[in-house]
Amino acid sequence: MAKPFILFCLIFCLPAIPSLLLRSSFEQENKLHLQKQDKLSVDVQTALTFKNILWLDARSKNKYEKDHVPEALYVSFADWEASLAQIFERYSDDQVIIVYCNEECSTSKNIASQLRQELGNDRIYYLIGGFDAWQSR
Amino acid sequence: MRLLFTLSFYLLLTSLTQAELKWESKTVKKESKLSDKVLELVFKATNSSNKKLVVKSAKPSCDCMTVASKFPVELEPGEALEVKVNYDTEGKVGLNRGRVTVDADEKKETLLVEVTIPTAVTLTPRFLIWKKGERAEKLVTIKVHPDWQGSIDKAQVKSEKDAKEVAVSMTQEKDATLVKISPAQDLAKKRTWVIISGKDENGKTKEYRVYLIFN
Numbered sequence: 001m002a003k004p005f006i007l008f009c010l011i012f013c014l015p016a017i018p019s020l021l022l023r024s025s026f027e028q029e030n031k032l033h034l035q036k037q038d039k040l041s042v043d044v045q046t047a048l049t050f051k052n053i054l055w056l057d058a059r060s061k062n063k064y065e066k067d068h069v070p071e072a073l074y075v076s077f078a079d080w081e082a083s084l085a086q087i088f089e090r091y092s093d094d095q096v097i098i099v100y101c102n103e104e105c106s107t108s109k110n111i112a113s114q115l116r117q118e119l120g121n122d123r124i125y126y127l128i129g130g131f132d133a134w135q136s137r
Numbered sequence: 138m139r140l141l142f143t144l145s146f147y148l149l150l151t152s153l154t155q156a157e158l159k160w161e162s163k164t165v166k167k168e169s170k171l172s173d174k175v176l177e178l179v180f181k182a183t184n185s186s187n188k189k190l191v192v193k194s195a196k197p198s199c200d201c202m203t204v205a206s207k208f209p210v211e212l213e214p215g216e217a218l219e220v221k222v223n224y225d226t227e228g229k230v231g232l233n234r235g236r237v238t239v240d241a242d243e244k245k246e247t248l249l250v251e252v253t254i255p256t257a258v259t260l261t262p263r264f265l266i267w268k269k270g271e272r273a274e275k276l277v278t279i280k281v282h283p284d285w286q287g288s289i290d291k292a293q294v295k296s297e298k299d300a301k302e303v304a305v306s307m308t309q310e311k312d313a314t315l316v317k318i319s320p321a322q323d324l325a326k327k328r329t330w331v332i333i334s335g336k337d338e339n340g341k342t343k344e345y346r347v348y349l350i351f352n
Contacts, residue, residue: 091264
């Protein structure tokens with residue numbers, strides 16, 4: 001009774017194992033690539049421990065207008081001068097700046113990196129997991 | 138023994154008959170030029186099996202990409218496939234990543250796009266902060282991309298009133314333009330900016346601001 005069952009499992013499950021392993025390792029690598037924790041990133045739990053945060057929303061204007069972190073400013077490389085002008089209005093020395101976008105986008109990381117250079121401030125981060133992570137905190 | 142034989146035979150049989158795409162590379166990296174509004178990236182694959190394969194779709198992970206190739210596509214054994222992806226560089230700078238998911242015979246493959254987009258003009262830093270009582274001269278470095286056809290012409294404080302309080306000068310060095318900014322007096326709790334102006338590639342006036350904060 002057990003023999004046909006083992007044979008059945010081997011026939012139908014074994015061929016799928018190599019492709020499943022390859023796929024999951026590629027996806028894992030991809031995810032790590034996009035979400036690798038570095039000095040520029042911060043997770044939502046750590047972000048919530050900061051006292052004075054200036055949130056910057058780097059998603060599309062439509063998504064920002066639908067919903068965003070309270071008091072977050074909309075920023076975009078497409079209109080970088082206007083983005084900087086807005087940041088200047090609200091900027092203070094004791095602030096931590098956190099940029100977010102969607103879960104897997106690179107824009108928040110690029111903006112955080114650019115702002116660190118341009119503001120000469122290393123208390124600027126991008127949020128791991130983006131707006132979704134903030135919503136499900 | 139009989140089980141082992143059956144298993145080996147089945148594995149051999151499935152490896153011979155399973156339709157599969159063999160990709161030249163699952164990651165394509167490209168650097169755009171300043172003039173590129175859209176960057177084309179191509180993923181190449183071959184049907185490595187001896188069976189016909191149907192590639193149903195290829196879907197990008199963001200609005201910044203569109204797939205130019207038409208799907209579904211039927212591939213004979215050994216036939217090549219090209220997935221052309223257009224990446225919209227508008228409003229983007231630096232390294233940008235995205236994914237394209239290809240659905241072939243119910244098997245989904247994830248392809249990775251890496252695009253590096255240059256900046257035409259870089260001003261560093263954009264915010265200058267003076268501590269209380271500090272009157273030091275501070276520098277802004279302006280670097281332009283070698284392919285950029287615009288110009289940086291002058292730097293001045295936003296108003297005549299502020300020009301009496303903040304001195305601004307601009308000098309051209311070998312690899313960069315330097316703007317020197319220094320307060321002429323103690324300027325506690327003041328905020329203003331320096332306007333750096335020039336022409337863009339189309340001859341239109343372009344302004345950049347460097348923000349000054351006196352604590």
